[in-house]
Amino acid sequence: MTDTATVAPKADPMLHEDGSPERLAIDTIRTLSMDAVQKANSGHPGTPMALAPVGYTLWSKFLRYDPKHADWPNRDRFVLSVGHASMLLYSLIHLAKIEEIDADGNKTGKEAVSLADIEQFRQLSSKTPGHPEYRHTTGVETTTGPLGQGCGNSVGMAIAERWLAARYNKDGFTLFDHDVYTLCGDGDMMEGVSAEAASMAGHLKLSNLCWIYDSNHISIEGATDLAFDEDVGLRFDAYGWNVIHIDDANDTAALARAIETFKSTTDKPTFIVVHSVIGYGSPKAGSEKAHGEPLGDENIRLTKQAYGWPEDKSFYVPDGVIEHFNGAIADRGAKLRDEWVALTDKYRTEHPELSAELDLLLKDELPEGWDADIPVFEADPKGLASRDSGGKVLNAIAAKVPWLIGGSADLAPSTKTDIKGQPSFEADNYGGRNFHFGIREHGMGAIVNGMALSHLRSYGSTFLVFVDYMRAPVRLSAIMEVGAVWVFTHDSIGVGEDGPTHQPIEHLATLRAVPGLDTLRPGDANEVAAAWKAVLKDASTPAALILSRQALPTLDRTKYASADGVEQGGYVLADSDGTPDVILIATGSEVSLAIDAHEKLSADGVKSRVVSMPSWHRYELQDAAYKESVLPRAVRARVAIEMAGSIGWDRYVGLDGATVTMSTFGASAPLAKLQDKFGFTVDNVVKVARQVMETK
Amino acid sequence: MTDTATVAPKADPMLHEDGSPERLAIDTIRTLSMDAVQKANSGHPGTPMALAPVGYTLWSKFLRYDPKHADWPNRDRFVLSVGHASMLLYSLIHLAKIEEIDADGNKTGKEAVSLADIEQFRQLSSKTPGHPEYRHTTGVETTTGPLGQGCGNSVGMAIAERWLAARYNKDGFTLFDHDVYTLCGDGDMMEGVSAEAASMAGHLKLSNLCWIYDSNHISIEGATDLAFDEDVGLRFDAYGWNVIHIDDANDTAALARAIETFKSTTDKPTFIVVHSVIGYGSPKAGSEKAHGEPLGDENIRLTKQAYGWPEDKSFYVPDGVIEHFNGAIADRGAKLRDEWVALTDKYRTEHPELSAELDLLLKDELPEGWDADIPVFEADPKGLASRDSGGKVLNAIAAKVPWLIGGSADLAPSTKTDIKGQPSFEADNYGGRNFHFGIREHGMGAIVNGMALSHLRSYGSTFLVFVDYMRAPVRLSAIMEVGAVWVFTHDSIGVGEDGPTHQPIEHLATLRAVPGLDTLRPGDANEVAAAWKAVLKDASTPAALILSRQALPTLDRTKYASADGVEQGGYVLADSDGTPDVILIATGSEVSLAIDAHEKLSADGVKSRVVSMPSWHRYELQDAAYKESVLPRAVRARVAIEMAGSIGWDRYVGLDGATVTMSTFGASAPLAKLQDKFGFTVDNVVKVARQVMETK
Structure with a gap:
């Protein structure tokens, strides 16, 4: 063990006495994380080990969450912006006994993350991929990994809560009052996206938002002060946040006080700076070596020894830990959710319209007649x-x-x-x-x-x-x-x-x-x-x-095909009789150019077809027969027209077709001049169409 | 004229008395900018009008720049991060009489930006495009427009100066000591990229870097406090910058003092917050309407009236303004550059090796034998x-x-x-x-x-x-x-x-x-x-x-073609005798997979060719004959193999070929499992190759 970096937890006054349920739960999170990374031979053990007390405190003492109903709309949101620390989240989900909701929204009664799932960390099709994946693992509120994104997402979630509350809460009906917690790290803080989101959150005074910043002074290249020594707390002051500092991530009492302060703050978001030791308790503690690779068997043994943990046990969850952890969360969450369900039942009677609206919203459905007033545009x-x-x-x-x-x-x-x-x-x-x-x-x-x-x-x-x-x-x-x-x-x-x-x-x-x-x-x-x-x-x-x-x-749809073809991604907008000599494919502003070229070609006796292709994505989802009806395989004289780069268009024009597209950057000038310069004219399209007809 | 926003400059104590060269120069910048935007019927008049005093003060009193030698390596750099305010820069370049350097680095003796060029603002091929373009207009140090980029560039320029100074300055030879000035706005400050760059600059204590922040409280949607009310100065304190506030952009004396403070600061970058009025002096002053559209003829008349300017004159540069402005810059700049040239001559004698190195560096050339020690890797x-x-x-x-x-x-x-x-x-x-x-x-x-x-x-x-x-x-x-x-x-x-x-x-x-x-x-x-x-x-x-x-x-290059083919972007790596039955095209990690498939096909009597295609860009620059030699038009059975999306590959495989590529996102698992799952195996490549051979 290194002299400087290791912190021997037994000697740490901040920790509760050995064997306490709290201590056991925290060390269970740590050891599950170490063991999973070791077995996968891949992953990030250090941050889960450092932040286990934070995750423990937040979830067990504060998070309003019903493990049996992970889709409860008024649950507090927990965002792991440090997505590489996924084992922290998987451990929390496991110990909280969150129950699975499948892809169709059904409750399966299974554990969202079982111990077996944790043993399959980072394996194909497991519930425990390298970074947390929304929709894949119940309890994961958003997909994280690319740094700073979770921070931004959490601002959106806090906004959503405020919006839902403003619209649906009524006297006596507080349907929405949840909080959003985010665990973030030095990487999140260095990324500009979190700076933008934080500035926005401060401006909007989102007092339901709490970021907990794990300041561990370690990044992949070494100590963060290689690149990063700004005063992050002061920066958040500048954004208009409430800033709280905690000297030691293991000080769960201080953490709890800070979260209490957050909960009682009503006019700004809260930023809790937590100083932690990456890879806490291990020989690699405080070093970048604890960040992104397994600790190694011997180090794991030494770490477990330091924790007072059975050295020979892997993936060990002591008796009582789940009961303690799940119990705390489930008791609070189930009660709150039950009250909420009762309240929404009553709301259904007293505010039937809003209630019906909310039901649709939560089911991702749209109201009857939502598209009835979409205008039809005249030619x-x-x-x-x-x-x-x-x-x-x-x-x-x-x-x-x-x-x-x-x-x-x-x-x-x-x-x-x-x-x-x-x-x-x-x-x-x-x-x-x-x-x-x-x-x-x-x-x-x-x-x-x-x-x-x-x-x-x-x-x-x-x-x-x-x-x-x-x-x-x-x-x-x-x-x-x-x-x-x-x-x-x-x-x-x-x-x-x-x-x-x-x-x-x-x-x-x-x-x-x-x-x-x-x-x-x-x-x-x-x-x-x-x-x-x-x-x-x-x-x-x-x-x-x-x-x-x-x-x-605006095209004359009595002359050309209906715009309903957009649904299929690509459709025949204008055609000639019989097999076309040439097909013009266009999107957006070039559709009318293709139509004009088509009219000119028709006047010259050339049979051309215009395909409007607004969405490649949708077109590719169509069956072969439909595609053949739009772009017959036998017709190889094809021209794609788009005021953009050509890349990808070859899928539709093939080796025998051509594109009227951009091959360079543009230029500063009125559009008409640019269209001339870059060939987006009827004459040029007709010329290229005739060329591909000749080549074929 | 609106009551609230218009500032009548005559009543403004900060302005120098009418008719002073300073006042004339500043108002020339303003009126050129208004007139150019009006004539183009497009552009951004408000910021050049607001910042004309800043541009004037910085350039005329401080910038170390020789207008006849815009490529002087030790010139101060001026970065217009607010690229939409391009007319400010074009006006400055014009009034400073910067001389053109053409694409080959030759001095043409022409004005970099003539008055005629300004009258051609935003027209095709003019020297005055909508946003400043590096290489296109002499005096433009970097292409700006996308907000925040100029800020980041300026940090890189300040780094470069420090690096050049550290390497090439010697006792008695201060070859590099230039400063980097950046004009930035609220948009720059909101963008995360500038936050990242500022944090880095503070960390690196780049005391040669000065950002002048135009705080005009206006953005396109309206007052900035719709979205942005953080304390920007405090944020820069947190980054470790020296922060100076100036209450009025027209207070050129205060500006000069602030820049003096910057120049005497040796341990951190400087951030000068300048409060300005967008569209200064016009009826639209202080409003988002002054930002991104012409003021209109009548407003221009009223503005010129407010400036005490001839109302009937457009693109008017009063006598003496160029002499005054160019004179101040040229006198200082030419002297400094002459001294520098003399110094580098002496340096050539006293430090011949470093001098030769620096010459190469500045010419973008590489030393003799620079690639001599690149290893050859054994199979x-x-x-x-x-x-x-x-x-x-x-x-x-x-x-x-x-x-x-x-x-x-x-x-x-x-x-x-x-x-x-x-x-x-x-x-x-x-x-x-x-x-x-x-x-x-x-x-x-x-x-x-x-x-x-x-x-x-x-x-x-x-x-x-x-x-x-x-x-x-x-x-x-x-x-x-x-x-x-x-x-x-x-x-x-x-x-x-x-x-x-x-x-x-x-x-x-x-x-x-x-x-x-x-x-x-x-x-x-x-x-x-x-x-x-x-x-x-x-x-x-x-x-x-x-x-x-x-x-x-590492492929056996005695068996397969030399890697020199990389130069052409794509080359025949492995082949069979005669016309191939099928061509396998691959890049990167899939090249060896293609080789393995080729060997299997060969063993089965199929004539296949492997094309390694590391760079489409280079391949597309080759002539038709070379391309035909690599991918013969007649051979349509082609398979592209790449562990990435297929888009673009159709250019090389056409309508009759196929791709072994990714059509979805990946998954968390060891690579071998993913290769099986997604079909990156010899068996699958061989199968697809046989399919395309059959289809053709």
């Missing part, structure tokens, strides 16, 4: 920007779906995502539906995910090019299968004068590449309506709606 | 991870190229990017070459770009999945054509147990989609060597090196 050669039609459609739906809420990263006047006549969500009005996320795209993404995890149909919007700032939350929405809607406008060189830094080129491809994300780029106002409709029907598929800055003609 | 079926071979190659080059410097976002022990035997770059050792960027990928990206802009061959590394956190700087490296090297390891489901949050799927596609970025995924150690060689030869193409966590066999 109009001048048309309107799809961001504008998007705003109209959003507003038509929002009038029927009160829990459709969201906002923009300071671009709402441009993205057109304001819900008209509705107030802003602010500290003095938590019932507002318009969110001002500030110029914080990354924070917005993580926050919107957190809101969606609490069943709010949430959207976040910015310019498409700035999806670069929020890739991680977009990806996580897809991994978690939450129905967040990302509204990205200013979708091409159509941005014009702002130039290459603001003109997306590769961004459509980067979104289409995300598994399970539905990226839709509608071609006119009626496709926008169909797209919003398609997207909201499915609360477990996140979507990216890609909208134009510039006006798009 | 080895067990092989080594490409991150490991990457580390060895990097070290072999670093020994010869002292200005190859970089580091990791706290993952160096895993990304293997440490330069062995070299100290860390820290506040007490600015000569160090290993950078600890902390868990701040986004900040790292922006900082590395700033270092590259100062001619350091810089690299930043993290796990591939975390490129999601740093997309914007990667994109900007491509827009700016700076030769930053991004080292992304743990490049596939090969990550194994860490699971889907840590396993890149779409990331290769998202990088390949960036125009001008060279994304290379080498297949074995010798391809790694060839990749590093190819990448460093070209200082104007950024590259992403994609490396594996797991061991890759």
Whole structure:
């Protein structure tokens, strides 16, 4: 054992006397974590060992959670932003005896995480993957691992609680009053996304939010002061948080006092800085070597010895520990939930409309007739920007779906995502539906995910090019299968004068590449309506709606096919008789260009077909017969037209087709000049169409 | 004019008396900015109008810059992080009479920004695009617009100055002592990337760095307090910066004192908070309406009236203004540069080796024999991870190229990017070459770009999945054509147990989609060597090196083709006699899988070819004949194999080929299990190869 770093727990006055249920439970969490990582020969033992007293105190003494009903809507949320410390969470879930809820929402009566599951840590299909996965393991509130994301999610969850309370709580009916706790680490604190989210939480005075920051002074490369010596507490003062310091993570009494202070604070979020020793009690304590690799058998033996633990036992849960831990949580949680259920029954009678609304919300369903007022747009050669039609459609739906809420990263006047006549969500009005996320795209993404995890149909919007700032939350929405809607406008060189830094080129491809994300780029106002409709029907598929800055003609749907084809992702919009000589495939603003080229080709006697392809994701889900009806295998003369990079289009045009796309960054100029420069003209499309016809 | 917001400058005691050269110059900047935006009918007038006194004071009184030699290496750097305020910068460049340096580095003697250029603001091919573009307009030190990036770049530039000073300054030879100034706004301050960069700058005690924060309380959606009311100054205290407040942007004397304080501060960076009025002097002053749209002709008239400016004149530069402004800068700058040139001449004699090295560095060239010690790796079926071979190659080059410097976002022990035997770059050792960027990928990206802009061959590394956190700087490296090297390891489901949050799927596609970025995924150690060689030869193409966590066999290059083919991006690695029946195309860890499948197919009498395709970017630059020699058009039975999403591969396999790729996120398990689950086995590749042969 090293001299400096090891802390011998027996000599530690902060610890309760050996053999106490508290001490046993804490050391059970520690040893389960060590053993699981060792058996997997992979993982992160040090943080669970350090934070076991924090997890223990928070869960056993405070968390309002019914282990038999992990889906209780008013449960406190526990977010493990330090996702690599997953064994801490799995240990807590196991000891709390949380019961499983399966993918269909049914309670199976099984343990969410059994001891056998813990022994299968990080193995294929186990309930205990390397990082906690939402939907996969009951008790996991959000998928974490990429640092800072859990922090952002937790702000979204705290917002959701405040919004739900503002809308559904009535005199005598406090349906929502839960808190959100987040365990975060140095990595979370260094990431900009947590800074953005923290600034937002302070601004919104989210007093239901508590971040517990594990300050262990260790990162992968060594001591954090290699790169990080700012005064984090002072920074949170600057954000308007209540900041509390705890000198020793093992001081459970101090922890409890701090959490009490949090609970009695009503005007700001709370930030508890806990100083801990990574790999506590082990020979590697206080060293980066305790972070991301198994301790080794001999070190585990020595650590167990230091804990006063049976050295020869692995995955050992002493008698009484589960009873003690589960008991504390279940007693409190079951009682609170029972009261809540009784209250909601009464609420059903006294507030039947709100009650029915809440039921739908919690089931991720939509009210009858939610899409009845979506406008049908008349044919109009001048048309309107799809961001504008998007705003109209959003507003038509929002009038029927009160829990459709969201906002923009300071671009709402441009993205057109304001819900008209509705107030802003602010500290003095938590019932507002318009969110001002500030110029914080990354924070917005993580926050919107957190809101969606609490069943709010949430959207976040910015310019498409700035999806670069929020890739991680977009990806996580897809991994978690939450129905967040990302509204990205200013979708091409159509941005014009702002130039290459603001003109997306590769961004459509980067979104289409995300598994399970539905990226839709509608071609006119009626496709926008169909797209919003398609997207909201499915609360477990996140979507990216890609909208134009510039006006798009509204197509004459009596002449061309209905926009309902959006549902299938790609459809034949315009056609000639018989087998086409050439197929033009387009999305968004290029659909009308393809139509114009089609008309010109038709006038010249060329049989062309126009396929509008707003969503590759949806198109790929269609069966082979449908795809053959849209893009017949035998027709190889194909041209894809899109004011974006070509990558991916070869799937539809093949080796014999061509693309009219961007191969470089754009330029600063009015759009018409750019269209000429980059070949987005009828003449050029016709020329390329004739070329591919000749080649074939 | 509105009552509340307009500030009539004549009544403003902070302003110098009318007609003073200072006042004239400041109002010239303001009116040029208004007029240019108005003529373009697009742009951002409000911030240039507010910050004209800041730009004036900084440039005329402090900036060490020789307008005739904009490439003087020891010039102070001015970064306009608020890139939308580009007219401020163009006005300054015009009034300072900065002279153009063309794309080849030649001095043309022309104005970098003429009045005619300003009249062409935001027009195609003009020198005055919507946001400032590096390489496009002389005097622009970095491309800005995406908020926060300029802040990060400036930290990199300040680091570069400190590093250059540490290495090349000698007794009596202060070759480097320049400062870096950044103008930033509320948007910059809200973005997490600036928080990351500021924390890093405070940690590194970069006293040569000064951020001037324009606090105008206005964002696009309205007053900043809709979303942002933190104490920014206090936050910078927490980062360890020197914080100075100035109540009025028009108080040029206070500004000058603040900058003097910055210049005399030696132990920390300086943050000057300047309170300003957006759209100063106009009827829209103090309103978001002054931010991003033309003021309108009538408002411009009223504003000019308020300034005491000729109302009927547009693009008016009063006599004497250029002489006054350029004179102040040129006198100081030319003198300093002349002294510097004399000093470097003397340095050439007294420190010939360092001088020769510095010459190479500044010309973006590499020393003779820089690649001589790159190892040749012997064939080895067990092989080594490409991150490991990457580390060895990097070290072999670093020994010869002292200005190859970089580091990791706290993952160096895993990304293997440490330069062995070299100290860390820290506040007490600015000569160090290993950078600890902390868990701040986004900040790292922006900082590395700033270092590259100062001619350091810089690299930043993290796990591939975390490129999601740093997309914007990667994109900007491509827009700016700076030769930053991004080292992304743990490049596939090969990550194994860490699971889907840590396993890149779409990331290769998202990088390949960036125009001008060279994304290379080498297949074995010798391809790694060839990749590093190819990448460093070209200082104007950024590259992403994609490396594996797991061991890759080192191929027997006596049996298969030389790894020199990496230079062409794709090459025939293994072949059969005559026209192949099927072509297997692979990158990275799947190259050896393709080889194994090829051997099996050969044994079964099938003629297969293996194409290693580490860089699509390079391959696409080859001529048609070369491409035909690698992927003959007639051979349509093709299989692409890559442990990543399929998007883009259709370009090479076409409608008749197939891919063995990932169509979902990964899972947490040991890699061998994942390879079975997802079909990355010889049997499956052979099966798919036979299927495409049958279909054709």
